[in-house]
Amino acid sequence: MATLAEQIEAHLKRMLAAASGGVIEIQRREVARLFACVPSQINYVLETRFTPDHGYRVESRRGGGGYIRITWLAPWEATPRAASGCPSSGEPWASIGSELDRTTAETLLRALEARGWIGRREGGLVRAALEAATEGLGPGLADRVRAQVLRSLLMVVLN
Structure with a gap:
């Protein structure tokens, strides 16, 4: 049986999948009421499962008419380059800068999957190719090679 956090996460993801544009607005207390839990449980789910690393942006406005807006980001919008406001052509490979660390590459691949x-x-x-291409390289060079290889592979795989 799924934990309460997993149930809340699944519910919010179903709502996002059904929403046009991948954006939903919820009220914390309404979701808490639906799951018979305290609002802080909703906060926990949002803070741990709806992060930019997981491909989501969460905005909130407190108060009587407050809301929580959850946006399902395109996979490449969660990369550091995109977050820094770097222009992108709207393609995943355009968000990859000249260097890419292993963690960010993995985050992008997980989001694409x-x-x-x-x-x-x-x-x-793609993971195997990245590992083979960067094996034995120093950190700086590995990050540059990883960025070039991933950009090239995504251009092929996604076209």
Whole structure:
């Protein structure tokens, strides 16, 4: 049986999938009432499962008419380059700068898989290629090579 946090997460993800534009607005107390829990439980779910690393942006406005807006980001919008306001052509590879650390590459791949842009098999192949291309390289060089290889692979896999 799923935990309460997992149930809340699944509910919010279903709402996002059904929403046009991948944006929903909720009221914390209404969701808490639906799941018979305290509002802080909703905060916990939002803070741990709806982060930019997981491909979401959460905005809130407190008060009587307050709301929580959850936006489902395109996978490449969660990269540091996109977050810094760097212009992008709207394609995943455009958000990859000249360097890319392993954690950010993995976050991007997980987001692409979660959204159905690539399958698990393709994700595994890309991960293997990145590992082979960066094996034995120093951190700075590995980050530059990883960025070049991932950009090239995404251009092929997503076209």
